[in-house]
Amino acid sequence: MTDLQSLNAPELQELKSQLTRRYREFQSKNITLDMTRGKPCSEQLDLAMDMMNCLKEGGHFAQDGTDCRNYGGLDGLPEAKALFAEYMGVQTDEIIIGASSSLNMMHDTFMRAMVTGVTDDTAPWLKQPLIKFLCPSPGYDRHFHICEYLGIEMITVEMNADGPDMDAVEKLVKADERIKGIWCVPKYSNPTGVVYSDDVVDRLAGMQVKARDFRILWDNAYAVHDLTETPARLKNLLSVCKQAGNPDRVLMWGSTSKISFAGSGIAMMAGSKSNVDRAKKQIAFQTIGPDKLNQLRHVRYFKNMSGITDHMKKHAAILKPKFETVQTVLQNELGGKNIADWSQPEGGYFVSLNTLEGCATAVVQMASEAGVKLTPAGATFPYKKDPLNRNIRLAPSFPPLQDIRQAMELVSICVQLVSIDKILGK
Amino acid sequence: MTDLQSLNAPELQELKSQLTRRYREFQSKNITLDMTRGKPCSEQLDLAMDMMNCLKEGGHFAQDGTDCRNYGGLDGLPEAKALFAEYMGVQTDEIIIGASSSLNMMHDTFMRAMVTGVTDDTAPWLKQPLIKFLCPSPGYDRHFHICEYLGIEMITVEMNADGPDMDAVEKLVKADERIKGIWCVPKYSNPTGVVYSDDVVDRLAGMQVKARDFRILWDNAYAVHDLTETPARLKNLLSVCKQAGNPDRVLMWGSTSKISFAGSGIAMMAGSKSNVDRAKKQIAFQTIGPDKLNQLRHVRYFKNMSGITDHMKKHAAILKPKFETVQTVLQNELGGKNIADWSQPEGGYFVSLNTLEGCATAVVQMASEAGVKLTPAGATFPYKKDPLNRNIRLAPSFPPLQDIRQAMELVSICVQLVSIDKILGK
Numbered sequence: 103m104t105d106l107q108s109l110n111a112p113e114l115q116e117l118k119s120q121l122t123r124r125y126r127e128f129q130s131k132n133i134t135l136d137m138t139r140g141k142p143c144s145e146q147l148d149l150a151m152d153m154m155n156c157l158k159e160g161g162h163f164a165q166d167g168t169d170c171r172n173y174g175g176l177d178g179l180p181e182a183k184a185l186f187a188e189y190m191g192v193q194t195d196e197i198i199i200g201a202s203s204s205l206n207m208m209h210d211t212f213m214r215a216m217v218t219g220v221t222d223d224t225a226p227w228l229k230q231p232l233i234k235f236l237c238p239s240p241g242y243d244r245h246f247h248i249c250e251y252l253g254i255e256m257i258t259v260e261m262n263a264d265g266p267d268m269d270a271v272e273k274l275v276k277a278d279e280r281i282k283g284i285w286c287v288p289k290y291s292n293p294t295g296v297v298y299s300d301d302v303v304d305r306l307a308g309m310q311v312k313a314r315d316f317r318i319l320w321d322n323a324y325a326v327h328d329l330t331e332t333p334a335r336l337k338n339l340l341s342v343c344k345q346a347g348n349p350d351r352v353l354m355w356g357s358t359s360k361i362s363f364a365g366s367g368i369a370m371m372a373g374s375k376s377n378v379d380r381a382k383k384q385i386a387f388q389t390i391g392p393d394k395l396n397q398l399r400h401v402r403y404f405k406n407m408s409g410i411t412d413h414m415k416k417h418a419a420i421l422k423p424k425f426e427t428v429q430t431v432l433q434n435e436l437g438g439k440n441i442a443d444w445s446q447p448e449g450g451y452f453v454s455l456n457t458l459e460g461c462a463t464a465v466v467q468m469a470s471e472a473g474v475k476l477t478p479a480g481a482t483f484p485y486k487k488d489p490l491n492r493n494i495r496l497a498p499s500f501p502p503l504q505d506i507r508q509a510m511e512l513v514s515i516c517v518q519l520v521s522i523d524k525i526l527g528k
Numbered sequence: 529m530t531d532l533q534s535l536n537a538p539e540l541q542e543l544k545s546q547l548t549r550r551y552r553e554f555q556s557k558n559i560t561l562d563m564t565r566g567k568p569c570s571e572q573l574d575l576a577m578d579m580m581n582c583l584k585e586g587g588h589f590a591q592d593g594t595d596c597r598n599y600g601g602l603d604g605l606p607e608a609k610a611l612f613a614e615y616m617g618v619q620t621d622e623i624i625i626g627a628s629s630s631l632n633m634m635h636d637t638f639m640r641a642m643v644t645g646v647t648d649d650t651a652p653w654l655k656q657p658l659i660k661f662l663c664p665s666p667g668y669d670r671h672f673h674i675c676e677y678l679g680i681e682m683i684t685v686e687m688n689a690d691g692p693d694m695d696a697v698e699k700l701v702k703a704d705e706r707i708k709g710i711w712c713v714p715k716y717s718n719p720t721g722v723v724y725s726d727d728v729v730d731r732l733a734g735m736q737v738k739a740r741d742f743r744i745l746w747d748n749a750y751a752v753h754d755l756t757e758t759p760a761r762l763k764n765l766l767s768v769c770k771q772a773g774n775p776d777r778v779l780m781w782g783s784t785s786k787i788s789f790a791g792s793g794i795a796m797m798a799g800s801k802s803n804v805d806r807a808k809k810q811i812a813f814q815t816i817g818p819d820k821l822n823q824l825r826h827v828r829y830f831k832n833m834s835g836i837t838d839h840m841k842k843h844a845a846i847l848k849p850k851f852e853t854v855q856t857v858l859q860n861e862l863g864g865k866n867i868a869d870w871s872q873p874e875g876g877y878f879v880s881l882n883t884l885e886g887c888a889t890a891v892v893q894m895a896s897e898a899g900v901k902l903t904p905a906g907a908t909f910p911y912k913k914d915p916l917n918r919n920i921r922l923a924p925s926f927p928p929l930q931d932i933r934q935a936m937e938l939v940s941i942c943v944q945l946v947s948i949d950k951i952l953g954k
Contacts, residue, residue: 171791202627203815228655387674394791394792
């Protein structure tokens with residue numbers, strides 16, 4: 103483990119030759135590996151197969167007698183609301199069970215805000231001159247895409263080890279009425295794996311905000327997606343917001359896409375009763391109700407929160423070796439070389455790799471030319487532009503272990519080669 | 529069968545006494561019947577029970593190898609697109625398979641129009657001074673609710689026996705740029721049962737329209753929901769629009785909610801490739817993809833169009849006696865009395881009853897006081913206001929035969945009582 107930045111030019115050239123040989127070897131193997139997709143692997147999906155056919159003949163009635171094969175139930179079955187209210191840490195009148203996509207519910211929340219506003223006494227966002235959003239970055243590309251699509255100006259805020267840079271956030275939201283919200287993935291943040299600290303949660307709940315229609319968009323996508331025996335605990339933002347006298351400040355989402363079946367799970371939205379009631383009134387124009395049979399499948403299969411957390415231990419058993427492999431290879435290849443750092447997440451779906459400044463695009467390109475597909479550099483930032491061009495999102499959940507090992511080895515070689523060129527001033 | 533309007537006052541009083549006795553008898557029975565709900569009955573839902581568990585172990589792969597338990601497939605599985613493209617009479621690149629609700633897809637189409645406009649060279653509807661929509665009435669209340677919710681001004685157009693009054697439609701859309709569309713349920717229209725004639729379809733496709741962002745919203749909800757052996761045929765509006773040089777004029781929807789399971793079916797949107805491509809680009813911001821397992825269930829279970837039409841014959845066998853009962857009781861009780869007329873639909877879910885002018889609200893109220901719930905008078909018109917206060921929507925699919933008989937008898941009594949009062953000038 104030598105600090106590459108302490109080597110002289112001939113030493114770097116020698117190292118470059120070795121690495122180039124290894125890179126060429128990879129190229130000659132004609133491999134095709136994909137580290138871009140934050141989606142479960144088949145073994146994870148196999149875990150819930152018994153859910154697929156769990157509604158036996160005559161078993162399609164909810165506890166209250168509802169025939170789940172028929173219309174109705176705008177905000178979800180009572181038993182689904184009960185289970186997922188506990189999951190989200192809210193009351194049953196503070197949750198809406200939706201269809202299968204939480205992203206869909208977030209998108210629709212934006213659309214409603216654009217067309218009808220967020221509160222009764224503020225204008226539709228589309229009729230306000232400019233809407234801005236805070237985007238702690240690196241963050242989730244699909245959040246940013248919604249803002250870009252709707253012409254909402256994104257302001258990048260630095261993501262620290264305990265959440266967004268709250269000094270910056272507080273300063274911005276206090277001063278600018280046009281800032282209407284902040285995107286948050288508060289637990290095992292995509293892609294950094296950061297868990298928001300209690301202090302950050304408290305400050306988000308209590309901070310002084312200029313815009314009356316300001317909302318914290320709390321996408322708690324990885325609420326139970328722990329990789330360790332001692333899961334991180336996230337403070338309940340809705341509770342803290344209530345204590346701070348700002349109950350309507352937060353909208354929360356969750357989903358079972360990475361618990362049961364991706365794209366065929368259950369999505370949910372939660373918040374103060376007032377926020378939820380407002381959303382329900384509007385959703386009543388959109389649909390007669392979501393797929394209750396799928397809700398029933400979930401409740402029958404998981405039964406209760408223990409059912410969910412037990413199930414997630416099986417996911418962890420599959421994912422842990424994959425995440426460990428990423429760490430092992432990165433540490434072996436890049437450790438102590440002073441050219442990269444990376445997250446060591448205790449849950450979630452991603453590892454965030456930072457190269458030297460200005461190197462990410464070249465690393466992704468180089469990896470691609472040897473058959474390893476990485477998430478495009480910049481994808482984790484607003485407007486797909488990483489100002490320091492150094493962040494690379496790694497998604498180890500889907501590929502098999504052997505592929506991950508190979509891919510990470512190649513990525514490490516690319517990082518070194520690109521770094522050496524940078525150090526050499528090329 | 530006597531024309532009530534030809535009776536003198538004492539005759540009417542005598543008849544009123546008899547009817548009042550019958551009405552009181554009904555009241556004393558303390559019945560509770562519901563004729564409001566256009567939803568399938570349990571027996572209909574039982575028909576598709578084998579679909580519930582048709583994805584056996586290992587059977588979750590689509591024809592192209594897609595693991596339907598995982599993310600992806602924005603516009604639907606290839607085999608789902610193939611089947612429902614045939615269902616909708618379009619090409620596979622002219623359809624998007626959505627989640628379970630076609631109403632949801634229509635609502636979202638409006639939201640996209642409000643925020644981003646309908647074409648690249650027209651303004652978002654929310655940024656245009658006023659948006660108007662043509663609403664052939666009586667029509668589907670949920671269509672009208674979307675317009676009302678979004679502040680879109682509704683213009684009532686009369687519904688004739690062969691579709692909307694096209695003279696009125698053509699005159700309006702030719703003159704007013706602010707009229708952006710027309711709602712249509714073209715086959716077995718809700719609630720009149722009207723099937724649009726070829727001539728109406730041709731005129732809709734070819735008419736001169738002032739607004740460049742004008743759209744016909746073609747909610748073909750009852751495409752295969754026939755009650756007779758000789759189903760009505762509806763001309764394919766998309767084909768005719770293409771022939772008329774207006775391929776982008778129409779957006780079409782369908783759903784299996786009244787084929788498989790209500791609320792757990794598959795919804796679809798179709799139109800020109802250009803319209804579908806535009807929608808897909810925008811839906812990509814909304815979701816990673818709909819529930820593919822449910823698509824697979826539908827394709828596996830129905831297999832092909834014959835599978836669907838055969839299945840619908842079983843629905844018809846259940847529904848036909850119910851619709852016949854409505855006709856029989858109405859004919860027996862009201863036939864020849866010159867105080868009401870009603871539709872005799874050959875498909876769909878509703879019977880439309882017209883009383884004498886000004887009587888509908890009182891009939892609904894009176895029926896309710898004897899335990900029979902009817903759709904509120906006015907519900908089938910924009911702003912829930914029937915200008916002639918005479919239309920009542922009857923929904924015979926859900927209640928058992930005996931209930932329908934009772935309910936229709938009571939409704940007939942109420943119609944006569946209210947009519948007599950009207951004739952007597954009270």
